[in-house]
Amino acid sequence: MSHRTGSSDTVILRHVKTGSSDGGQLDLSVTALPAVQLDPMPGWLTGETLKEQGVEVSMPNLPSSIRLPRLSPSPWRLRVVAHGPRTARIVLAPEGHRVFTQPPTWLGIVAEGASTPSSVSEGDREFRLDGDEFSVSVDRSPFTLKITDREGRTVLRTAERLRQVAGFPMAPPALLEAGRATLNLELAASEDILGFGEQFGRLVKNGQKLHLRSEDALGTGTGMAYKPVPVWHSTAGYAGFLNTGAAVTADVGHHRPSVLSLSLDDDALDLFVFVSPDPAQRLADYTALTGPSRVPPPWAFGYWMGRCRYHSSTEMLDVARTMNAHAIPCDVLHLDPDWLVVDRLNTDFIWNEQRFGRRKDFVARLAAEGKRLSVWELPYVDPASPIYADLEERGFFVKKDDGATAHLGGTPTPDGRPRALIDFSNPEARAWWKEQHRAFLDDGVAVFKTDFGEGFPAEGVLAEDTPPTHHHNLYPLRYNSATSEAIAEITGRAPLVWGRSGWAGSHRYPGQWGGDAESTVAGMQATLRGGLSYGMGAPGFWSHDIGGFFGPELTDGLYVRWTQFGAFSPLMRAHGLRPREPWAFGPEALKIARMWIRRRYELLPYLWQSAVESVREGLPMMRPLHLAFPDDPVAVGIDSEFMLGRDLLVVPVFDDSSGPATRTFYVPAGEWTDFFTGARYTSGHHTRTFPLDTMPVLVREGAAIPTVRVPETARNTDEILDQPWVVHRFGRRDEPLPPFLGFDGVIANAGTIEIVDHDA
Incomplete structure (x- = not known):
């Protein structure tokens, strides 16, 4: 029989060697052993005897030549701490790993990292930590992990019981392969998994394999995600959150039907588990850990209109006046990149007066028509910009290991120019970025559309002192937080952005929208699924482009149906490559769209109550039925x-x-x-x-x-x-x-x- 291994350092955690149960936490030493994965027969083996590993040696079709790996143990460490009455933190990494010396807040995702009292005990077969409403049990040999609720029901357990016919384990509880840590959890017979951020497939993730890496998804049907979040909910009675910026692969019963496998591009697992039968309670506990959203101003709940693109102040003022002439209330008009002298994928904050005149005068003319201005931005700077060389010299761009400027990755650029990225972890660069918003806000700009942010390159390195494997997914968080903080600090009001990219913690910086949906029924359906999935791990204010952003010519009927959906979304914005104004779709569509837009305005008091409740209780405004009716199968x-x-x-x-x-x-x-x-x-x-x-x-x-x-x-x-x-x-x-x-x-x-x- 052949053997397949990812690298020579593949190990499986096998035995708890020693441990401490002092100070209200478990701190255990775990032995990891080199392991091989069999091929073609599924299964894993270490160098221990087959009997020690539970292999059924009496099977007539047991392979005759099984080459066991060497027995050379390596030390790992497991720490289990209570972080609230229903919350456990489980950290598993090689001995001496940096994660054990850092507070939970070190990556900027967790906002509150204080542990809470708990009781610990040590027995002949297991170690145990008891919180107020949960218990964590760790078996000594072989290593296993199990969490039960206060009624004694198992809500989470590692997958050591799952074996193939000859007894070879198929999903070891924890392993390290090619530098990637993996945790394998057993899926119960009736257990459904939801979450993992803004995913555009079915809400229940069983049978899916998801790659959690913030990407310019180029639509809602590509299988990629703008705003993945390493948070999931199980109907067994828990939610999980991986406190990481590393890319995560979540295999939800796709490869092994009864295994939830979580692999990340890091050698440490930092897992928070929220135990409750109520998904709303679990989400509230997650929000308490990572920080709440903020209620946007009342005008944010009005109707927004945009287009890619409006090319002049004359064009936008005409839209504002036509809205008023048709008795369609509208609060915000959005301006895409044409406001820049060097547009395309560039933001250097140099206003195009040739197209839009003096910015303050333009904002005032819109205000006279009752409209606020939203302005597009992204965190990239083009070398054609007159300030590029100065920013590069000041060290404000993301760099490579050799100190050279790193260039935009992932997102295509039409002319191939090597755009640079602002390093928001550099305090001076962050301060510069925030200060660039001051003149815009002083002139009356109301909100910034924080577009893109998913293009952090593989060779990029941030100035901050965190491992490079975390940088790609943390970049959208740093970017959106910088603009949000600038608005709050300069204006003194609740900040509001309109962000596309995101990661865990992004809900703190409302709002977000679902990216570039196709103008089809499938695009509309995928958009709703993305919003519902995102709400399970990012409880804030999410929206979408009414009519979709691109694709086949939008029909009058689909435009109306999407407008109805948008009128009852947390925020409401129409936007696309082509016109999205209601009068562009004929008199009947105009009549119906106006009715539903006005109905939204009539419901503003209800929207306001729901927004306040959303922030207070840590819940999304747009809620899957499962959040409201958790006992309904x-x-x-x-x-x-x-x-x-x-x-x-x-x-x-x-x-x-x-x-x-x-x-x-x-x-x-x-x-x-x-x-x-x-x-x-x-x-x-x-x-x-x-x-x-x-x-x-x-x-x-x-x-x-x-x-x-x-x-x-x-x-x-x-x-x-x-x-x-x-x-x-x-x-x-x-x-x-x-x-x-x-x-x-x-x-x-x-x-x-x-x-x-x-x-x-």
Whole structure:
């Protein structure tokens, strides 16, 4: 039999040699042994006897020539600490690894790293740490790891039990191969896995193999991801978070049907496990560890309009005036790279006065039409820029090992020019970048679209003192945080960016959008899946390009259906390579799109309550049904509809025709009422046909939905914030209204709110 190994240093962790259970934590010495992977028969072996490894030596088809590797142990270390009543931190790495001397916050992902008291014990067969609501058990020999909840139920266990017919282990609990650490976990019979960031495939990840590396995904159907996050949820009752910037491969029962295999481009595993049967509680605990998002200003929840590209101030002012003429409220107009003198993949902050005039005057003219300005940027500088040489001389660019300037990787450049990247880990470069925003903000620019950021090259090295394997995925986090902090520090208000790239912790810097979706039904469907998946590990404010960014000519019907979906997303922006203004799609589409945009403005008080709740509770505004109904076995796999906040069930219609469309959808437990038609629904699957101007938006029985009156002449949120509120009550006539938070942060006076009762 042949043997296949990744390198000569492949080892499997086999035995806990010694350990300390003092100080409320487990600190154990683990022996790792050289190992080989068999070929073609699946399985792993160390140099121990076959009996010691549990191989069934009586099998008649046992290979006759098995060459065992040498027995030369190497020392590893395992540390287990409690980080809250439901949270365990498990660090596993070679003895002497730097991770053991660093606080959990060292990579900038974890925001709060304090451990909490726990009890530890040592027995003949195992070591054990008991937190308030979980226990971690580590078997001495062979090495295994198991986590149970407070009821004694196993929620996570390593995969040592999984073997092929001759008894060869197929998924050793932990191993190191070619410098990559791997943790193999056993998937229970009915266990589903969700998460891993903005993934555009099915919400339940079982059967998928995902490569978590921030990429310019070039769409939503390429298999790549702009914002992967090494966070996942298991229906067995836990969530996991790998505290790393290294690329991670998550094989969720793809290669081995009952194994969740997690491999990363690093030799250390730093794993946080959040134990709770409630995914919302697990997500809240993760958010408490990594830091909350912030509520954007009220105007951010209005309608945004963009195009790639508007070429002049005249063109953008015409769009603003046409919006007003059609009575379509709109808060933000977005300007892509044409504002730069050296545009394309370059940001040097040199404003193009030839196209847009003086920036302050242009912003003022937009404001006179009731619109704010969003400005595009990216963290790359082109050598054609007049400031390139100065920035390079000052050491502000990402470098290579030899000190030379590193060049943009991954993202194609049309002319092949070797663009450089700002090093945000260099304090002077970061300060320079932040300061460049001051004049824009002083002139009234409202928000920056932090585009790209996924192009950190393989040979790139940051100035900060972290291992290079972490740099690629940490770069989007550093980039978005720098711009977000600049806005907060210069304006004193809640910052807002519109980011494409991301990693764990990116939710702290709202908001994000789903990248360059194709203008097809498949693109719309993938976009929603990406947003729902992202929300499971990045609980903040996510959105998408209404109509998709590129592709076949967008149909009138799909534009309307996507606008309906966008009107009930956390943030709402239309954007694409070609026009996305409602009047570009004919009079019927204009009429229907205007109706749904105005409906969004009417729901601003509800959106505001949901946004505040999202930040307070560490939950996304757009929620998979599984977050709201964790005990519903059907809800876990639903990724074609979502909850917006606590009480609205939104059912997008995926269709590109202008006629009625038939939609089958699922309604969770309870009684539900369509907010706009009054149609009643009970739990179960329903099939209905919806004309182009309708989309199911269902309200949970017992809910109170605050709305605001929107005058026909209202141009933006500023012009409706002081309008009367109307609360729609559904089946709670005898109950007092809950307290509602006004846009000024003060509890709204229920005595001045009109109430409309919707009878059951």
